[in-house]
Amino acid sequence: MSRTLISSGSPFEAQVGYSRAVVQGGWCFVAGTTGTDPETRAMPESVVDQTANALKVIGKALEEAGFSFADVVRVTYYITDPAYWDELGKATAPIFGEIRPAASCIVTGLIKPEMKVEVEVTAFKG
Numbered sequence: 001m002s003r004t005l006i007s008s009g010s011p012f013e014a015q016v017g018y019s020r021a022v023v024q025g026g027w028c029f030v031a032g033t034t035g036t037d038p039e040t041r042a043m044p045e046s047v048v049d050q051t052a053n054a055l056k057v058i059g060k061a062l063e064e065a066g067f068s069f070a071d072v073v074r075v076t077y078y079i080t081d082p083a084y085w086d087e088l089g090k091a092t093a094p095i096f097g098e099i100r101p102a103a104s105c106i107v108t109g110l111i112k113p114e115m116k117v118e119v120e121v122t123a124f125k126g
Contacts, residue, residue, distance in 0.1 A: 001024060001025050002024075003022065003023070003024050004022070004023040004024075004065065005019040005021075005022055006019055006020050006021035006022070006023065006061050006064050006065050007019060007020055008020040008038070008057055008060065008061060018031055019031065020033070020057070020061045021061040021062070021064075021065050023065045023066070023067075026124055026125045026126055027122065027123070027124055028062060028065045028066075028067045028071070028122070028123040028124075028125075029122055030058050030061050030062065030120060030121045030122070030123070031120065032076075032078065032118040032119065032120040033054040033057050033058050033061075033118065033119050033120070034050065034054060034110065034112075034115045034117065034118045035047075035049065035050020035051060035052075035053040035054050035115065035116065035117055036053060037053050038053060038056055038057050038060070043112075043114045043115065046087075047079070047084045047087045047088070047116040047117050048087050048088075048090045048091050049091075050115070050116050050117050051087075051088055051090075051091035051092060051117050051119065052091040054117065054118070054119040055091060055092070055095055055119065058119060058121055059095075062121075062123060065123075066125075067123045067125065068123075069095050069096070069099060070099055071123035071124060071125055072096070072099060072101045072121045072122070072123045073101050073102065073122055073123060073124045074101055074102050074103070074121065074122040075092075075096065075101045075102075075103045075104075075119065075120070075121045075122075076103070076104045076105075076106065076119070076120045076121075077092075077103070077104070077105040077106070077117065077118075077119055078105075078106050078107075078108050078110065078117065078118040078119075078120075079105060079106070079107055079108075079116065079117050080107070080108065080109060080110055080115070080116050080117075081107070081116070082107050084116060084117060085105060088105075088117070101121070
């Protein structure tokens with residue numbers, strides 16, 4: 001079974017030793033993705049903007065891997081404040097509203113204080 005590694009060009013990938021996504025068989029595993037703007041590398045203040053940025057990066061990785069958001073079967077949200085849960089839907093509902101993957105949300109700390117959300121997805125083509 002072949003294995004394909006997808007990179008987003010993030011400096012963290014080489015520094016830490018991971019891929020933005022890994023495709024193995026009919027599966028695509030996308031690494032936890034935070035809200036850094038993929039073009040400017042700036043971190044917006046809003047959790048909604050951070051989530052939208054994370055989803056842009058994830059969408060690009062899925063596309064490069066030959067998948068789409070329609071193939072997502074699992075999503076995990078990591079947020080630093082439970083109050084952010086009510087805000088996430090502004091960025092996630094337009095993408096996942098009809099797809100409705102299995103989802104979890106975990107309140108936790110992230111590696112940098114300006115990070116409010118991290119999103120991780122798993123996609124499958126059967």
